[in-house]
Amino acid sequence: LTSGMKRKLLTLVMINDGSRVLLGYKKRGFGAGYYNGFGGKVEPGETVREAAQRELVEEACISAQDLQEAGVLVFAFDDQPQPWEVHVFAASSYVGEPAETDEMRPVWFAHEEVPFDSMWADDPIWYPYLLRQEHFRGVFAFQQTTKLVWNTMV
Numbered sequence: 001l002t003s004g005m006k007r008k009l010l011t012l013v014m015i016n017d018g019s020r021v022l023l024g025y026k027k028r029g030f031g032a033g034y035y036n037g038f039g040g041k042v043e044p045g046e047t048v049r050e051a052a053q054r055e056l057v058e059e060a061c062i063s064a065q066d067l068q069e070a071g072v073l074v075f076a077f078d079d080q081p082q083p084w085e086v087h088v089f090a091a092s093s094y095v096g097e098p099a100e101t102d103e104m105r106p107v108w109f110a111h112e113e114v115p116f117d118s119m120w121a122d123d124p125i126w127y128p129y130l131l132r133q134e135h136f137r138g139v140f141a142f143q144q145t146t147k148l149v150w151n152t153m154v
């Protein structure tokens with residue numbers, strides 16, 4: 001968790017139109033069965049921002065126009081040596097129409113109806129900052145990949 005450690009870079013894009021947030025129901029792979037923003041790994045040779053844009057197109061068939069850095073989340077899993085460093089972006093406008101892909105089914109939720117019981121356990125901790133458009137930074141430790149055991153918003 002210390003700053004010196006090598007971290008796995010990932011992205012997460014949250015589409016927030018001010019009263020609703022667009023989430024994807026993950027149909028397979030990591031986090032299947034959860035609602036989440038759109039994202040994934042940063043590939044060699046691309047910037048974090050380019051990766052965020054790419055994943056949004058691949059997973060929801062839309063392209064964000066005003067991608068803003070919303071926060072950074074560090075996740076330590078007890079069964080993985082490398083912590084994950086997830087760069088979270090927010091956008092309020094996009095080109096195209098959200099469409100279902102084999103990975104994700106896009107669903108709009110009102111801010112007060114975000115389905116936290118079908119999301120990662122850390123999400124209720126940082127979503128309030130996201131929805132208030134305040135930059136956030138948090139560190140979270142998980143055991144057996146899904147049990148949140150410790151966290152701090154720094």
Ligand SMILES: Nc1nc(SCCc2ccccc2)c2[nH]cnc2n1
Nearest residue numbers: 010011012030036039040075120122
């Ligand atoms: N909200 C949220 N997201 C993630 S992973 C996001 C990045 C990702 C990774 C792999 C595929 C697609 C997207 C989390 N991990 C632990 N808590 C978490 N909370």
